[in-house]
Amino acid sequence: MIQTDILIIGAGPTGLFTVFEAGLLKLKCHLIDALPQPGGQLAELYPKKPIYDIPGYPEVLAGDLVTNLMEQIKQFQPGFTLGETAETIDKLEDGSFIVTTNKGTQHHAKAIAIAGGLGTFEPRKPLLKDVEFYEKEDRGIEYFVKDPELFRNKKIVISGGGDSALDWSIFLSDVASEVTLVHRRNEFRGALDSVEKVQELKNEGKIKLITPAEVVGFKGSERIESVDIEINGARMNIETDYFIPLFGLTPKLGAIANWGLEIEKNAIKVNNALDYQTNIEGIYAIGDVNTYPGKLKLILCGFHEATLMCQSVYNRLNPGKKYVLKYTTVSGVDGFDGTRKEAEKAVVKSIE
């Protein structure tokens, strides 16, 4: 079982920054996220878009902000459980918690910080018959490319017209034996270099492009053996080992909604006068996932909420201990990995 002080549910900007503030208080953090990489919406939805309201950054790309946060917290050695969603929570007699994911990974923590943003990003699934059957147990439908090796020397059909469909088609054209990209339109929406690369691979015969077309059905008794594709009103059938629909993601609050937390308008109610704690002691909610009078869903507000929450956790775990606020400029930052960051010492030396 994974042991930690604060278990953070959601590895978006608020969750990541929590690691830093907790680290200053010598509290260890572990993060769970449904997506295969940290960064939440910033990494998944708009990594190449600019943000203008991060204090101190006139402009920063969402993806760069995530990279910076990861760099800022690395000395506090956060643990990650990625590609899994928090499913159940049990409060133990000593006030600590056990959170179990959908894959059965167990986490034992002294406090819980829900930094879940809009919720778990679930893949938008094609509205087709038999999807439920083939998406289970390696029967051929995959919504994420978690391990490219799964597709080594296999035939794959990718569906979608955005960045992820383009990028994975490019990447997997080197791994899979055959890549077919199906899209409803002739036009794709993505970074220019991705579109051009797919064009190039198509010309070289490394990617088979079928447009304007749509996957409309599946064949195969145990697992997918082929997909039916409709193109200009006509049907065709192509053999494949995997079908990867990449139609984007949609957020759902998910299992957290059943944890007995007070929920209002799809957000978790917290005490904003004090510490962003929920109605269950020891469970906090910070960032876009919470609500209180005057709430603003801004990254910078999430950072503030994370900071105050860490203080509350510290006080809870160290009753009676007086905490003195220290400035990082004055006291430096001592990492759990033994590193130390500190301001360069001034010298006292006469100038002659």
Added chain:
Amino acid sequence: MAQDIIIKITDRNGVQHEVQAPTDMNMNLMEVIRAFELAEEGTIGVCGGMAMCASCQCYVLNESEVPLPEKSPDEEAMLWEAYHVKENSRLGCQIHINQEIEGLEVQIAPEQ
């Protein structure tokens, strides 16, 4: 002073609301729907108005009467991939509230 305009919005339960939308607050239709709480929070405007989800998809009911701006490539591309798309689908976040669209009638599309 800038005038409010009247917009008729049919919610996901089929109830029509007549709302007064301000034209001087740099708002879009998605934000108006949220401000008047005509769709459950969390089910609309998910991407914040970047035309990157289709949670604010609306059907425009009186297209011939109200001149709407052309779809941007981003809006068009999103609508190719969204569900429940019809000929008269638009993304609410891409429709700016101004005097020109006085009298617009829309219906909020089902949840994605």
